[in-house]
Amino acid sequence: CHLGCRCEEQSFGLFNSFSLTRVDCSGLGPNIIPVSIPVETSLLDLSSNGIRSIEGAVLSGPGYTTLSSLNLSNNLISVMNGSVFSKLRYLETLDLSWNAIKVLVEGFSGLPLAEVDLSHNLIHEIDLNVFRVQDHGRPFSVDLSYNLLKSVTRNALLSHLFKEYGFLIGYSSESVSTRPSSIASGSPARFLIMAPAADRQGYWGTPTSTLDWCEENYVVSFYIAEFWNTVSNLIMIIPPIYGALQTFKSGLEVRYMLSFLGLAAVGVGSWCFHMTLQYEMQLLDELPMIYSCCVFVYCLYECFRQENAVNYLPIALLLFFSITVSVVYLQWKEPVFHQVMYAFLVAFLVFRSVFIVTWVYPWLRALCYTSLSVFLLGFVLWNIDNIVCDTLRATRQRLPPVVGAVTQLHAWWHILTGLGSYLHILLSLQIRTTYLKYRPKVKFVCGIWPLLHIESEKMS
Numbered sequence: 001c002h003l004g005c006r007c008e009e010q011s012f013g014l015f016n017s018f019s020l021t022r023v024d025c026s027g028l029g030p031n032i033i034p035v036s037i038p039v040e041t042s043l044l045d046l047s048s049n050g051i052r053s054i055e056g057a058v059l060s061g062p063g064y065t066t067l068s069s070l071n072l073s074n075n076l077i078s079v080m081n082g083s084v085f086s087k088l089r090y091l092e093t094l095d096l097s098w099n100a101i102k103v104l105v106e107g108f109s110g111l112p113l114a115e116v117d118l119s120h121n122l123i124h125e126i127d128l129n130v131f132r133v134q135d136h137g138r139p140f141s142v143d144l145s146y147n148l149l150k151s152v153t154r155n156a157l158l159s160h161l162f163k164e165y166g167f168l169i170g171y172s173s174e175s176v177s178t179r180p181s182s183i184a185s186g187s188p189a190r191f192l193i194m195a196p197a198a199d200r201q202g203y204w205g206t207p208t209s210t211l212d213w214c215e216e217n218y219v220v221s222f223y224i225a226e227f228w229n230t231v232s233n234l235i236m237i238i239p240p241i242y243g244a245l246q247t248f249k250s251g252l253e254v255r256y257m258l259s260f261l262g263l264a265a266v267g268v269g270s271w272c273f274h275m276t277l278q279y280e281m282q283l284l285d286e287l288p289m290i291y292s293c294c295v296f297v298y299c300l301y302e303c304f305r306q307e308n309a310v311n312y313l314p315i316a317l318l319l320f321f322s323i324t325v326s327v328v329y330l331q332w333k334e335p336v337f338h339q340v341m342y343a344f345l346v347a348f349l350v351f352r353s354v355f356i357v358t359w360v361y362p363w364l365r366a367l368c369y370t371s372l373s374v375f376l377l378g379f380v381l382w383n384i385d386n387i388v389c390d391t392l393r394a395t396r397q398r399l400p401p402v403v404g405a406v407t408q409l410h411a412w413w414h415i416l417t418g419l420g421s422y423l424h425i426l427l428s429l430q431i432r433t434t435y436l437k438y439r440p441k442v443k444f445v446c447g448i449w450p451l452l453h454i455e456s457e458k459m460s
């Protein structure tokens with residue numbers, strides 16, 4: 001028996017005339033291969049070894065010709081070439097689950113396989129020839145659950161397999177006991193087990209929104225479609241309400257109270273949208289983003305004017321902009337249109353605030369650049385969430401639920417843009433109150449949360 005492995009011989013038949021060996025070489029590290037195994041080995045366990053690849057004639061030698069079961073699960077294999085199994089002429093069960101397989105090159109042609117477990121890998125595409133195994137008259141089952149097969153690929157794959165090879169399709173959530181009964185009825189059946197879609201059905205029904213973010217729907221709660229994307233809105237709701245009350249109490253201009261309330265309204269709309277994924281709620285999230293940003297633009301544009309003066313031209317222009325964007329967006333339900341319009345407003349705020357802290361109040365630079373960097377970091381995460389959603393979803397499958405929640409990057413976007421926007425209102429308020437000769441000061445509640453404190457005495 002190979003050093004470190006555990007070999008167990010079992011005898012069968014009259015006078016124990018027939019023996020088969022089980023070889024357990026799991027948990028020994030990647031240098032375990034190539035491993036020599038006794039002749040007449042029936043089962044070889046190479047799981048949990050950190051093996052990165054299997055190449056060439058590693059799986060050959062006297063013991064391999066009789067092997068009927070090979071376990072390669074829990075390794076780090078990324079590319080799998082089916083031809084490495086070509087010497088295993090009696091291989092019936094092959095476990096390749098929990099690896100990092102992205103591509104399957106060549107199939108297992110000619111092998112008498114009955115069961116191949118390819119679940120929990122990173123397969124996004126599959127060559128149909130993989131399934132051309134030896135027709136031995138017994139059922140053949142392939143488990144492809146928890147991979148990255150896109151629904152388009154998945155559907156094409158299913159219909160093709162069904163037509164060409166008569167595969168029966170099962171889902172990994174179905175109980176294993178349902179398999180034999182489906183098989184029993186006809187001629188040799190082939191089985192393909194696919195992952196259930198990551199999204200589930202829930203209380204608010206099928207999503208009607210034009211956007212459905214990366215977070216898996218109805219996984220945490222039956223009543224909340226995207227749980228983490230929903231609760232993360234609290235940061236956009238509670239602190240701004242407090243800010244609005246404080247602005248009111250300090251007798252500051254109404255536009256700053258409207259800024260805080262606008263941010264809170266976005267938070268409430270966004271809560272409703274992510275909870276339901278319904279189109280009407282999406283509008284409740286996205287349109288207030290435009291309106292509240294217009295209020296921010298007005299505040300920053302008008303920050304060097306007389307107290308309580310109202311300038312109707314910018315108000316009219318911003319109203320015209322808001323109404324046009326709303327009307328166009330209601331007709332042309334293109335999310336990119338909304339995003340570009342919103343980005344225009346944010347760009348104005350960025351340039352104007354950088355201009356003010358560069359040329360007028362340089363001591364406010366720290367607050368300005370903190371707000372800007374927090375907001376932009378949120379934007380970076382928002383993009384990553386959209387671009388590598390498949391990988392994030394696959395990663396979450398491998399992590400415990402609460403740790404997985406940290407990878408909900410759209411929720412981080414809420415937290416960071418919520419904080420960035422809040423800091424922006426504080427900056428805007430501080431610019432304004434400094435200009436009006438109040439004595440503004442940013443204070444930290446419990447040493448963490450920033451608030452603007454206005455002293456009652458005005459400077460002379």
Ligand SMILES: CCCCCCCC/C=C\CCCCCCCC(=O)N[C@@H](CO)[C@H](O)/C=C/CCCCCCCCCCCCC
Pocket residue numbers: 211263266270273285286289292293296338339340342343346347349350353368371372375379414417418420421424
């Ligand atoms: C100096 C710092 C500027 C800070 C500007 C703050 C402006 C804040 C205005 C309103 C608050 C909104 C807070 C964001 C809420 C997000 C809610 C949400 O997730 N909504 C989505 C639906 O769930 C919605 O579909 C998402 C839209 C995302 C649009 C992304 C566009 C980002 C554009 C950023 C461009 C930066 C440009 C910088 C140029 C120098």
Ligand SMILES: [Ca+2]
Pocket residue numbers: 212213214215216217226
């Ligand atoms: Ca989703």
Ligand SMILES: [Zn+2]
Pocket residue numbers: 229270274410414
């Ligand atoms: Zn959102």
